[in-house]
Amino acid sequence: MSCSKAVKLKRVGLILALVFMLTLSTGLYPAFAADLEAGMYEQVLPPAPSLTPTYSISGTVISDETAAVIAIQQRLVSLGYDTGGIDGIYGPKTRGAVMLFQASRNLIVDGIVGPQTLAALGFY
Known part of the structure; x- marks a missing residue:
């Protein structure tokens, strides 16, 4: 300087x-x-977009992850799988139910509800 x-x-x-x-x-x-x-404390930048994934279930776009989990749990329970309750929480019991469902449909058993699992559940 x-x-x-x-x-x-x-x-x-x-x-x-x-x-x-x-x-x-x-x-x-x-x-x-x-x-x-x-x-x-003035807001300088616009708020960041939501990082919550959006799901399309039966033609309805659901941006709330909890609502999507509830819909998945309801479908699994209606098919006879134990999700530990319909509470909107993707916990170990729901993941286990998803894995059992995936195995029964000859899908990749990873516990992830992706496009193939959603289609097998009848959401597409």
């Missing part, structure tokens, strides 16, 4: 320190801090 840049940075730092001390001594700090804080 050049000498003139270093001198300018020191001046800017001193000016900022003086402004800060003046705001503290005059009682303006709380208002100044409130303005700074309000600016800090």
Whole structure:
């Protein structure tokens, strides 16, 4: 860094320190801090898109993963598989029921409800 840049940075730092001390001594700090804080929390970027996968079950698009799991559990229970209840949680019992179903349909037994398993369950 050049000498003139270093001198300018020191001046800017001193000016900022003086402004800060003046705001503290005059009682303006709380208002100044409130303005700074309000600016800090402004939303700069649009919200990120949802990363929840979407499912199409019987022609209805379901973006809520829980609703999709409930539909899968209902179908498995109606076919006689024990999912441990219809609660929307893809837990060990639901995964086991999916694996048994996959084995009964000569599908790859991985416990993942992909397109082939959904089709075999009658969702496509």
